[in-house]
Amino acid sequence: MIGMTFGFGALEAELWKLVFVMTRIGAALLAAPFFGAGTVPVQLRVAITGALAVLVCAWVPVQVPAALFSVQGLLMIGGEVLVGLTLGFILQLCFAAPVLAAEQIGGAMGLSLATAVDPVSGAQSPALGQYFTVLLTLVFLGLGGHLQFIALVIESYSAFPPGQTWLGAERFEVVAGFGSAMFLAALAIALPVTLVLLLVQVLTGVISRSAPSLNLFALGLPLGVLAGLAALILAVPLLIEQFGDLPEQGLEQVGSLLAR
Numbered sequence: 001m002i003g004m005t006f007g008f009g010a011l012e013a014e015l016w017k018l019v020f021v022m023t024r025i026g027a028a029l030l031a032a033p034f035f036g037a038g039t040v041p042v043q044l045r046v047a048i049t050g051a052l053a054v055l056v057c058a059w060v061p062v063q064v065p066a067a068l069f070s071v072q073g074l075l076m077i078g079g080e081v082l083v084g085l086t087l088g089f090i091l092q093l094c095f096a097a098p099v100l101a102a103e104q105i106g107g108a109m110g111l112s113l114a115t116a117v118d119p120v121s122g123a124q125s126p127a128l129g130q131y132f133t134v135l136l137t138l139v140f141l142g143l144g145g146h147l148q149f150i151a152l153v154i155e156s157y158s159a160f161p162p163g164q165t166w167l168g169a170e171r172f173e174v175v176a177g178f179g180s181a182m183f184l185a186a187l188a189i190a191l192p193v194t195l196v197l198l199l200v201q202v203l204t205g206v207i208s209r210s211a212p213s214l215n216l217f218a219l220g221l222p223l224g225v226l227a228g229l230a231a232l233i234l235a236v237p238l239l240i241e242q243f244g245d246l247p248e249q250g251l252e253q254v255g256s257l258l259a260r
Contacts, residue, residue: 014057017064020162021053024080028153031088033095034137034146052150060157076162083160086167087153087254090178094250097182098136098243101189102129108197109228110221132189136243145247152254159258171257178253185249189242196231200224 026049029035035045056062065073106128140146160167200223232239 013064017057017062018050018053020064020077020080021056021062022049023077024084024156025049025052025056025153027081027084028088028149029084031085032091032149034140036088036092052154056154056157060154062157063162065162079160080162082167083156084153086171086175086257087149087156090175090253090257091149091250093179093182094140094246095133095136097186097246098132098189099129100183100186102132104186104190105193105197105228105232108194108201108224110224132239132243135239136246139240139243140247143244143247145251148251149254152251152258156258167257174253174257178250181249185242185246189239192235192238193228193231197224197228200227 026046029045029049034040035048065076109128204223
């Protein structure tokens, strides 16, 4: 066993315990949306992780390995990272569904070239996806989803004590099943608008066949954009309902993962 000591006794033991607890919390916040956004400073993320770790150390009895840098200690740290990343990844799937729907809607509207850097993931995403992400973030924060997620991360120390963090095939099956549910959610978000755009494209095709002298691109692109914007305005009640269900479903899936 490889144990590092600096001669501070009990104070040093509490420090290593704090660092060990911060591993799972930091991994969960890094993988979760909003907390793990590129626009969130690393210093702020570390401060939030440290504050939560202090509360966990005070509330939850956590058994820390005798030597963190031994083989057993590194395996336990790997298990902590696995649990934290899994909890955050489940919530990340909720925010991926609207972006996936925006890809389909933007491609049908002809706005696939209008892209910008997503502040959450740091990757290129359509402009419509930025709108959906901001809207879902506001709904998520308004419903107190960030507080519920933090509570579930703290509760995970009771469901997965350190050293017993192997999730197993049945829990990975839950994560994979929730991923398929997010594809269905993205389909439900994009379906009303894409149906309207499909009708517009069929209408544009009929007009171009009946009047070949008309410029299809000059007529079809503006008509598709206008029809898409009108369909998005009319579908706002449906979008709000879908966006209200997504965070709830994500938090329920995190809770079901801890309950198994």
